[in-house]
Structures are given as C-alpha cells and as structure tokens.
Amino acid sequence: MGAHKSIYLILLLNNYIYFFVNGDAFHNNDKACRARRANDSVVCVCTADYCDEITREVPQTGQYFAYTSSQGGLRFSKSTGSLQNSNSDNRTDTILVLDPTIQYQSIQGFGGGVTDTVGINWVALKNETLQHYLINSYFGATGIEYNIIRTPIGGSDFSIRPYTLQDYPENDASLSNFSLAYEDYNYKIPVIKASIALATAPVQIIASCWSPPTWMKHVHNITGTSQLRDKFSQTYADYHLKFLESYARENLTIWALTTTNEPLSGIMSLGKANRLGWTTQKMGRWIANNFGPTIRNSSFSNIKIIAGDDQRFSLILWYNIVIQEVPEADKYIDGLAVHFYFDELSPPEILTKATEDHPDKFILATEASNGVGPTIPAVVLGSWDRAQKYIKDIIEDLNYNVVGWVDWNIALDEQGGPTYINNCIDSPIIVNAQRGEFVKQPMFYALGHFSKFLPRGSRRINVSATYPDSTPLDNVAFLTPRNTIVVVVYNEVDQTRAVRIRLGNQEAFLSIEPQSIATVEFPYSQAS
Ligand SMILES: *[C@@H]1O[C@H](CO)[C@@H](O)[C@H](O)[C@H]1NC(C)=O
Ligand SMILES: *[C@@H]1O[C@H](CO)[C@@H](O)[C@H](O)[C@H]1NC(C)=O
Ligand SMILES: *[C@@H]1O[C@H](CO)[C@@H](O)[C@H](O)[C@H]1NC(C)=O
Ligand SMILES: *[C@@H]1O[C@H](CO)[C@@H](O)[C@H](O)[C@H]1NC(C)=O
Ligand SMILES: *[C@@H]1O[C@H](CO)[C@@H](O)[C@H](O)[C@H]1NC(C)=O
Numbered sequence: 001m002g003a004h005k006s007i008y009l010i011l012l013l014n015n016y017i018y019f020f021v022n023g024d025a026f027h028n029n030d031k032a033c034r035a036r037r038a039n040d041s042v043v044c045v046c047t048a049d050y051c052d053e054i055t056r057e058v059p060q061t062g063q064y065f066a067y068t069s070s071q072g073g074l075r076f077s078k079s080t081g082s083l084q085n086s087n088s089d090n091r092t093d094t095i096l097v098l099d100p101t102i103q104y105q106s107i108q109g110f111g112g113g114v115t116d117t118v119g120i121n122w123v124a125l126k127n128e129t130l131q132h133y134l135i136n137s138y139f140g141a142t143g144i145e146y147n148i149i150r151t152p153i154g155g156s157d158f159s160i161r162p163y164t165l166q167d168y169p170e171n172d173a174s175l176s177n178f179s180l181a182y183e184d185y186n187y188k189i190p191v192i193k194a195s196i197a198l199a200t201a202p203v204q205i206i207a208s209c210w211s212p213p214t215w216m217k218h219v220h221n222i223t224g225t226s227q228l229r230d231k232f233s234q235t236y237a238d239y240h241l242k243f244l245e246s247y248a249r250e251n252l253t254i255w256a257l258t259t260t261n262e263p264l265s266g267i268m269s270l271g272k273a274n275r276l277g278w279t280t281q282k283m284g285r286w287i288a289n290n291f292g293p294t295i296r297n298s299s300f301s302n303i304k305i306i307a308g309d310d311q312r313f314s315l316i317l318w319y320n321i322v323i324q325e326v327p328e329a330d331k332y333i334d335g336l337a338v339h340f341y342f343d344e345l346s347p348p349e350i351l352t353k354a355t356e357d358h359p360d361k362f363i364l365a366t367e368a369s370n371g372v373g374p375t376i377p378a379v380v381l382g383s384w385d386r387a388q389k390y391i392k393d394i395i396e397d398l399n400y401n402v403v404g405w406v407d408w409n410i411a412l413d414e415q416g417g418p419t420y421i422n423n424c425i426d427s428p429i430i431v432n433a434q435r436g437e438f439v440k441q442p443m444f445y446a447l448g449h450f451s452k453f454l455p456r457g458s459r460r461i462n463v464s465a466t467y468p469d470s471t472p473l474d475n476v477a478f479l480t481p482r483n484t485i486v487v488v489v490y491n492e493v494d495q496t497r498a499v500r501i502r503l504g505n506q507e508a509f510l511s512i513e514p515q516s517i518a519t520v521e522f523p524y525s526q527a528s
C-alpha cells in the first residue's frame with residue numbers, strides 16, 4: 001500500500017541497534033516502534049522514556065486508511081487513499097467483494113489474561129511511567145484498545161505457589177475462612193484496575209477457576225486427575241459466589257464465569273497445572289442443581305455463564321453431551337468458550353455447527369498462547385511465525401462465528417514465567433525488569449490489527465473473493481458501530497499482492513506487502 005516506510009532515526013545504545021520505523025506521520029500523537037532485530041522479525045522496545053503509540057484515524061467520505069505490520073518490520077504503518085470507481089475488471093488482482101446486507105455474529109471483544117505472573121512482572125517494572133506504558137499499550141486510546149480480561153479465581157499454573165481461596169480449614173462447607181489472596185490485592189487487582197482506568201470501552205472481566213480447594217476433590221492434590229466430591233457440589237458453587245462478592249467489594253464487576261478451566265485436562269491428567277476434572281454428566285448436574293441456581297438467585301444474576309472453556313475439538317462432544325444428559329443445565333448457559341491449543345486437530349466447521357445447534361449461545365475464544373510444550377522454546381523474541389499463528393487462527397475463528405478472541409498472559413518475563421511448575425510459554429509482551437524495559441512481540445501487533453479496529457458490536461459481513469492465481473488471501477470483514485467497514489487481510493506469501501476491496505461501485509485498491517497483515521477502514525454509505 002504505497003509502502004510509505006521511512007527509517008528516520010538510528011540509535012546505538014547498550015550495544016543494540018535501534019531503528020524507528022513507521023509510515024508517514026498522519027497523527028501528531030503517533031510514536032513509532034523503536035525496533036530491535038530479533039530472530040525473523042523485530043520487537044518494539046519500551047523504556048520509561050519511550051514507548052510506541054498508535055492512534056486510529058477517522059476516514060472521511062470517499063477515503064480509506066490502511067495500517068500494515070509485516071515480518072520486514074512495519075508496525076501499524078499508516079497509508080491513505082481515495083476510494084475509486086470499481087467498474088474496470090483486472091484479472092491479475094485479488095478481488096474481495098463485500099456484502100454488508102449479509103451479516104453474521106456481533107463482536108464481544110478482544111483481550112488477554114491477567115494472572116499472578118502478569119502482576120508480578122508488572123510490579124517488577126517498578127517505574128510508574130513504564131508500568132503505565134504497558135497497560136496503555138493494551139487498553140489505552142493510543143494502544144490496541146483491549147476490552148476483555150480473563151482472570152483466574154485463586155491460583156493457576158501462572159502463579160508462584162499452589163493455593164486456593166480457602167486452603168484451611170478443610171472440609172468446611174460454609175467456607176468460613178474464604179478470602180482473597182495476597183496475589184489478588186498486590187498483583188491481579190492493581191493490573192485490572194489500571195486497565196479499566198485507561199480503557200476506551202467497558203472492560204468485561206471473565207473469571208475461571210482452575211482448581212478448588214483440594215479438600216473439595218477426590219484426590220487431595222491441586223494438580224493431576226481428580227473430580228469434585230459430591231458432598232461439596234454446593235460448596236464449589238458457593239465458592240464462585242464468594243469470589244464475586246469479594247471482587248464486588250473491591251469495586252470490580254465480573255462479566256462472566258466459566259464452568260471451570262479445561263475440565264478434560266483434569267480427567268486425562270494433561271500437564272502439571274492446577275486442575276479439576278469433570279465428566280459430562282457430573283458437569284451437567286452441577287450446573288443444573290448447584291452452579292446455575294446459585295448464580296441466578298444471587299445479586300449477580302445477570303452474569304454470563306460460559307460452558308466448555310476447553311479445546312475446540314471437545315466443543316460439540318462435550319457440550320452436546322452435557323445437555324443431552326442433563327437438559328436442565330442448558331437454560332443457565334449463555335455461551336461456550338474454546339481454547340486455541342490443538343486447533344489444527346479439528347476443522348473450524350465444528351464452530352459453525354455449534355452455533356447452528358445452539359443459536360442462542362455465543363462462542364468466545366478464551367485462551368491462546370505460543371511456546372507451549374517441553375520440546376519448543378517458551379519465548380522466541382521477534383517471532384513472526386508465532387504472530388502468523390495468531391493471525392490465521394483469529395481470522396479463522398471470526399469467519400466461523402466466534403465473537404471474540406482472548407489471549408493468555410499479557411506479560412511474561414524473558415523465560416516465559418515465573419510459574420511455580422516451570423511450564424513457561426510466550427507472551428505478546430516480554431518484560432526485562434532488570435534492564436528497565438519491556439518489548440512488544442509481533443504477536444502484540446497481530447492482535448492489535450483486530451482489537452483496535454473492531455469495537456464491541458461490530459458485525460461480520462459477507463465477503464466473496466476472487467483469486468487470480470488461486471492463492472487464497474486470509475480475510476475477514478465487518479461493519480462497525482462507527483458506521484465504517486473494516487477489513488483485515490493477511491498476505492502470507494513472499495510476493496506483494498494487489499487487492500481490490502470492493503463495496504458496490506467503489507473500491508479501495510491496495511498493494512499488500514509480503515508476509516504482512518493489513519487492516520483497512522473506510523466509511524460505509526448505503527448509497528455506495
Ligand atoms: C531468538 O529466539 C531465541 C529463543 O528461541 C532467543 O533466545 C534469542 O535471544 C532470540 N534472538 C534474538 C536476536 O533476539
Ligand atoms: C491490472 O493491475 C495491475 C496492477 O495490479 C496493473 O499493473 C495492470 O496494468 C492492470 N491491467 C489492466 C488491464 O488494467
Ligand atoms: C521513571 O524513569 C524515568 C526515566 O528514567 C524517570 O525520569 C522517572 O523519574 C521515573 N519515574 C519514577 C516514578 O520513578
Ligand atoms: C484461613 O485460616 C488460617 C488460620 O486462621 C490461615 O492460616 C489461612 O491462611 C486462612 N486462609 C486461607 C485462604 O486458607
Ligand atoms: C500431585 O499430583 C502430581 C501429578 O499427578 C504428582 O506428581 C504429585 O506427586 C502429587 N502430589 C502429591 C502431594 O500427591
């Protein structure tokens with residue numbers, strides 16, 4: 001797209017070469033990525049005296065804005081142009097024909113996970129300006145404008161000790177000693193409050209339990225294979241209610257609860273994380289008899305209840321069987337949640353099938369990360385490959401009716417932790433507290449190409465694509481509440497692609513760089 005790349009400053013500092021890359025300065029507030037080469041792309045370096053910022057431009061009638069990030073190092077590089085008449089056909093170009101009269105799901109939002117580990121890394125930055133930059137990068141008007149946070153109820157594998165919100169006394173069905181942890185007050189709540197304070201839209205908080213107190217489980221262990229003891233079915237429901245009350249006392253309103261994180265992992269004993277296993281029948285009975293009535297009969301009755309919260313491949317199997325075995329559970333469920341891991345094992349049609357089977361339920365992607373598993377490095381600085389995995393998964397999910405996409409930990413250290421079981425992974429922001437900096441990975445910008453430009457309430461619209469050389473171009477298009485059209489495309493080939501984005505008799509003509517993601521926005525006028 002005109003590739004207005006300009007390298008305008010080179011700094012040699014701490015033995016690192018920084019270069020600033022951006023498009024032409026469209027907006028006075030924009031601050032370019034301070035790029036540092038790393039592996040196959042770049043990271044953007046933030047310190048207490050500098051952090052890159054991006055402002056969305058408001059397109060005028062007949063005008064489009066495009067934002068590009070690439071393996072080559074562009075980060076939200078801006079370009080603009082006029083919409084042209086689209087009467088001439090050009091068979092060498094990719095043509096995307098939009099039909100805003102055919103509409104699909106409405107967007108709920110985009111976001112990330114706030115765990116104990118995230119809070120520990122954020123606090124370790126010490127300098128308030130640098131802490132502000134981290135939160136602003138994700139939630140602020142000059143950041144990527146996240147509007148969802150997922151947070152664990154008690155500890156998770158991204159904690160530095162195993163704990164729950166009532167370890168003692170044991171076998172206490174009245175939960176007389178339930179209390180939020182040091183980690184809530186010192187790590188999670190401060191990060192959540194700082195995020196809400198900077199966010200440009202209401203932040204919807206999703207809370208999920210990894211493991212209840214071990215005394216509620218068959219096996220007295222925070223991890224491994226275990227299920228809830230029947231005598232504590234109501235206690236586990238009350239445990240959630242007490243969490244809601246405790247966060248309300250901190251002035252934090254929870255938007256949704258999931259019905260336990262990754263229930264199948266606690267049956268199959270996958271990994272060493274905090275777990276609770278569920279069989280489908282037991283889960284159905286718990287929702288119908290304990291969890292559902294407890295929440296709906298409380299002062300938190302409007303909260304969303306989200307089932308599943310496990311891998312995509314388990315979605316239909318798991319959910320359909322739950323409500324087949326216990327039909328009364330269905331009326332308590334507002335939506336279903338899927339995780340990103342192993343997505344390659346299941347076709348995305350499973351998602352549309354679920355929305356056809358259950359038209360009254362939404363599907364939200366609630367967890368994703370790269371670097372999982374003992375055989376690959378946890379953190380790969382600068383990895384474009386990992387950004388591409390996110391981009392392709394987000395576009396696929398959105399094209400199959402998913403209403404939003406929530407990443408996992410929003411900030412980890414250079415090892416991908418800390419975590420008490422050392423199952424380190426990657427994150428879009430990697431903190432190096434000792435050096436007084438954090439870096440934004442390519443994954444950060446990948447997410448931002450969606451989160452910043454697709455406000456809550458955006459409706460996906462129909463796209464019919466024509467590919468001249470039969471190489472597809474990943475794409476997804478929306479009509480936003482701002483009455484603009486937003487199209488996101490990803491060019492994964494090593495050649496520049498000419499793309500005509502067509503609406504009625506008008507089109508935006510763009511030249512999309514190799515290995516790049518572009519977000520294009522223009523006003524929607526019914527007349528066009
Ligand atoms: C490339 O990634 C590896 C991890 O796989 C990391 O240790 C290394 O620092 C990265 N290289 C650069 C130049 O950042
Ligand atoms: C088609 O578009 C390409 C640029 O993408 C241009 O080079 C070529 O001349 C056009 N051909 C016709 C017939 O318009
Ligand atoms: C943060 O660091 C900057 C730059 O080093 C410094 O000017 C500022 O005083 C620091 N702020 C605090 C609160 O320590
Ligand atoms: C509950 O009470 C005991 C002793 O009074 C205390 O040591 C423990 O940490 C308390 N809290 C939790 C969450 O178990
Ligand atoms: C808890 O379970 C894990 C995984 O199954 C096992 O390695 C560990 O030894 C168990 N701990 C206790 C105290 O039983």
Ligand SMILES: *[C@@H]1O[C@H](CO)[C@@H](O)[C@H](O)[C@H]1NC(C)=O
Pocket residue numbers: 249250251
């Ligand atoms: C909650 O908000 C109220 C009213 O603004 C305020 O008085 C109170 O101090 C807040 N509580 C906490 C824990 O922030």
Ligand SMILES: *[C@@H]1O[C@H](CO)[C@@H](O)[C@H](O)[C@H]1NC(C)=O
Pocket residue numbers: 293294297
């Ligand atoms: C709902 O709560 C009220 C009091 O708060 C209680 O009397 C009633 O039994 C509860 N109903 C159910 C179904 O739990």
Ligand SMILES: *[C@@H]1O[C@H](CO)[C@@H](O)[C@H](O)[C@H]1NC(C)=O
Pocket residue numbers: 102462463464
């Ligand atoms: C868009 O609509 C056409 C019919 O106009 C349909 O054939 C096509 O499958 C739709 N595309 C998507 C992605 O749903």
